[in-house]
Amino acid sequence: MKKDSYGRYIYSEDCKNHKKDWTLEDIRFCMRRDLTRNDIALALDRTCGAVVAMRQRIKRGDIKI
Numbered sequence: 001m002k003k004d005s006y007g008r009y010i011y012s013e014d015c016k017n018h019k020k021d022w023t024l025e026d027i028r029f030c031m032r033r034d035l036t037r038n039d040i041a042l043a044l045d046r047t048c049g050a051v052v053a054m055r056q057r058i059k060r061g062d063i064k065i
Helices: 024-030 037-044 048-060
Strands: none
Touching (some): 037 048
């Protein structure tokens, strides 16, 4: 289980956007490199795994902005 930058665990059942579609605004926010994946997960109310997966999809070119 991953922890956020404040030492708290992030669980999928605690995230209201778990398994919901990503908005364009969420994707753009996810692309920010000045924030950690944990900070982005907290801000978007998603899991760290979801943020990592989206960043990988962006990097591979599966998501076009």
